Amino acid sequence: MSQILNQKRNRGNTSSIEPSNNSSNSSNSVLSGMPTTTPGTLTDELAALFECPVCFEIVLPPIMQCQVGHLVCSSCRSKLSCCPTCRGTLGNIRNLAMEKVANTLMFPCKHKSTGCRMFLGLNEKAEHEEVCEFRPYSCPCPGASCSWQGQLEKVMVHLQHAHKNITTLNGEDIVFLATDINLPGAVDWVMMQSCFGHHFMLVLEKQEKCDGHTQFFAIVQLIGSRKQAEHFAYRLELNGNRRRLTWEAMPRSSHEGVTSAILGSDCLVFDTSIAQLFADNGNLGINVTISVVC
CATH class of the missing domain: 2.60.210.10 (Apoptosis, Tumor Necrosis Factor Receptor Associated Protein 2; Chain A)
Structure with a gap:
């Protein structure tokens, strides 16, 4: 019933x-051999280098750095007066080499900690994270x-x-x-x-x-x-x-x-x-x- x-x-x-109203060739040759669906240790280690020391998210292009090369994401950069790693001066320096490397890598989804096992390229990462079942x-x-x-x-x-x-x-x-x-x-x-x-x-x-x-x-x-x-x-x-x-x-x-x-x-x-x-x-x-x- x-x-x-x-x-x-x-x-x-x-x-x-109640209701109411109301682009280096040598780099490419090394990275091209990495699997794209199940990245190995090399990809995991490289991806870890892109972690922002402030928000711990992946640093994506445009990639900013301090004068000695420490990375920080562009979002956190606007809130900092000095490098969070070495306390050195932060200018407006882009690391073009790392940006080129980033375009060849597969990055983990930002919802990895809650169960997502996807690795994606930069072009797919943001779109996937918007609809990820683990968000x-x-x-x-x-x-x-x-x-x-x-x-x-x-x-x-x-x-x-x-x-x-x-x-x-x-x-x-x-x-x-x-x-x-x-x-x-x-x-x-x-x-x-x-x-x-x-x-x-x-x-x-x-x-x-x-x-x-x-x-x-x-x-x-x-x-x-x-x-x-x-x-x-x-x-x-x-x-x-x-x-x-x-x-x-x-x-x-x-x-x-x-x-x-x-x-x-x-x-x-x-x-x-x-x-x-x-x-x-x-x-x-x-x-x-x-x-x-x-």
């Missing part, structure tokens, strides 16, 4: 459940001002401590009851669903456009990576008065968040008139079913 939840949340306030997770609450970030296993702990009013129901088939959908302004309704050993966040968001037109957006995100999300599907269904409106999709990863999906209408979207067809005294029930994709 389905479980029923009545859960409302202020946009921007997760502590309340920190942000708080998944929509519309919230929470700036928390951490590892995947800490997300639910954070929600349970910082956003206690978000209720979790167990089961693959539940009913999400959003109350007072006729309230004016922007409102979020949020709940958690736990099944198949994972946690899913269900979001119903109400937005008022500049022209006064109001739309509702309903979506599910998995508290996990995109690879994990690919193993599941969700179905949202509105039922009532001999009518049915259904949306089926793969859940969003909490790495992706729901904002881009809502902006692109890649979710269940309906306006006020549709909402009223299915609502009962201003309350809207949404059947939510999570299934495993073989």
Whole structure:
């Protein structure tokens, strides 16, 4: 039997459940023999030479150095008055030789400490790190001002401590009851669903456009990576008065968040008139079913 939840949340306030408004040839010949997918000791040792002594990130071009040759990344350079290694004078000296070497190396992803094993060239490194599955997770609450970030296993702990009013129901088939959908302004309704050993966040968001037109957006995100999300599907269904409106999709990863999906209408979207067809005294029930994709 389905479980029923009545859960409302202020946009921007997760502590309340009340809705409101709201180029050397000799160098190349040596380096060209190094593997590109599983770099050996030589690559690891060379990559270590590019570590910034201040932020410990990889020093990428433009590579700056002090007068005796100690490297520092360009970001940290702007904040320093002397070399952090030898305390000598820092000018605006670029190490062109090291920049040339950098273009031949494979560097570890900056999320190596949390599990990423990728080594990438300079052209791919930044792009990969933006979507790396091992990058920190942000708080998944929509519309919230929470700036928390951490590892995947800490997300639910954070929600349970910082956003206690978000209720979790167990089961693959539940009913999400959003109350007072006729309230004016922007409102979020949020709940958690736990099944198949994972946690899913269900979001119903109400937005008022500049022209006064109001739309509702309903979506599910998995508290996990995109690879994990690919193993599941969700179905949202509105039922009532001999009518049915259904949306089926793969859940969003909490790495992706729901904002881009809502902006692109890649979710269940309906306006006020549709909402009223299915609502009962201003309350809207949404059947939510999570299934495993073989």
